[in-house]
Amino acid sequence: MKSISLALIAAVVAGTASSAAFAAENWDMPMAYPADNYHTENAQMFADAVDECTGGELKITIHASGSLFKGSEIKRAVQVGEAQIGERLLSAHANENAVFGYDSVPFLATSFEASDTLREAAEPTLTKVLQAQGLTPLYSVPWPPQGLYFAKPVASTADMAGIKFRAYNAATARVAELAGMIPTQIEAAELKQALSTGVISSFISSGSTGVDEKVWEDLTHFYDTKAWLPRNTIFVNTAALDALGETEQGCLTSLASEAQERGLATAAELADGFLKTLADNGMTVEEAGADLAAELAGIGETMTGEWLESAGDDGAAIVDAYKASQ
Ligand code: PCA
Numbered sequence: 390m391k392s393i394s395l396a397l398i399a400a401v402v403a404g405t406a407s408s409a410a411f412a413a414e415n416w417d418m419p420m421a422y423p424a425d426n427y428h429t430e431n432a433q434m435f436a437d438a439v440d441e442c443t444g445g446e447l448k449i450t451i452h453a454s455g456s457l458f459k460g461s462e463i464k465r466a467v468q469v470g471e472a473q474i475g476e477r478l479l480s481a482h483a484n485e486n487a488v489f490g491y492d493s494v495p496f497l498a499t500s501f502e503a504s505d506t507l508r509e510a511a512e513p514t515l516t517k518v519l520q521a522q523g524l525t526p527l528y529s530v531p532w533p534p535q536g537l538y539f540a541k542p543v544a545s546t547a548d549m550a551g552i553k554f555r556a557y558n559a560a561t562a563r564v565a566e567l568a569g570m571i572p573t574q575i576e577a578a579e580l581k582q583a584l585s586t587g588v589i590s591s592f593i594s595s596g597s598t599g600v601d602e603k604v605w606e607d608l609t610h611f612y613d614t615k616a617w618l619p620r621n622t623i624f625v626n627t628a629a630l631d632a633l634g635e636t637e638q639g640c641l642t643s644l645a646s647e648a649q650e651r652g653l654a655t656a657a658e659l660a661d662g663f664l665k666t667l668a669d670n671g672m673t674v675e676e677a678g679a680d681l682a683a684e685l686a687g688i689g690e691t692m693t694g695e696w697l698e699s700a701g702d703d704g705a706a707i708v709d710a711y712k713a714s715q
Pocket of ligand 1: 595
């Protein structure tokens with residue numbers, strides 16, 4: 390009797406184990422930007438490659454344009470396990486920890502190459518901060534250099550006084566304040582509407598977002614200030630990651646590093662074309678004039694000091710590692 394029940398238990402346990410091993414995992418991946426943006430397309434390639442690498446054991450469904458969770462909600466959703474993986478402009482969470490704003494320090498890294506060096510320098514610190522929140526970073530991809538969009542020519546901050554400005558993080562809001570503008574935090578998914586209804590008439594972003602949102606319908610000028618290259622970071626809920634088998638974890642990690650390289654290459658390849666599209670659609674695309682450039686440099690110095698102060702030892706570690714690898 391005893392041996393029969395033991396055999397039965399063994400069979401049941403084996404059955405459970407094998408069915409668990411063969412049940413495919415389905416992960417949701419909320420993203421904030423449009424399906425045809427290169428960040429989203431890159432993530433779709435990543436998801437397809439994970440599917441193939443795991444033999445269908447891990448399927449990642451991408452939800453673009455903030456359709457599952459709005460940009461501002463994605464990080465929290467992954468932290469609490471409402472989604473297993475997500476993409477977010479982490480600098481928008483610099484109010485939680487200034488380290489998240491490492492990629493939006495004005496004029497610290499202004500080219501794709503410098504931005505990648507900065508990413509590498511920040512990786513240990515950023516990983517530590519995210520791990521403490523139950524998140525594991527997988528990869529990150531830069532946006533092209535940030536420039537200023539306006540509905541009129543702007544030669545200096547005097548021309549910016551009182552303009553209503555769309556911010557996407559604390560750094561962009563601070564640029565606006567220091568330049569005498571009035572910032573409002575608005576997700577890219579709501580940018581088009583904010584422009585067409587006159588809620589804002591200026592913002593700082595890349596040519597990529599300008600093209601995504603066809604901003605030439607409301608704006609006339611783009612000043613290519615190359616202030617910084619912010620990044621979208623792809624992270625997973627650490628508990629969900631740990632629950633995967635070794636093969637699946639290995640696929641995620643190695644394909645993430647491929648996605649990171651591919652994303653950087655694509656961003657660099659597309660950057661000039663975005664500016665050309667703005668110009669082709671009638672916008673004036675030029676560098677900031679001497680007065681504006683000098684004032685922006687001053688704003689950058691102020692903000693670098695402020696960031697270093699708020700990011701403390703972690704911020705210093707990032708900047709030191711960055712300077713050492715230049
Ligand atoms: N586009 C994103 C962030 C930076 C960028 O170039 C946005 O404007 O929301």
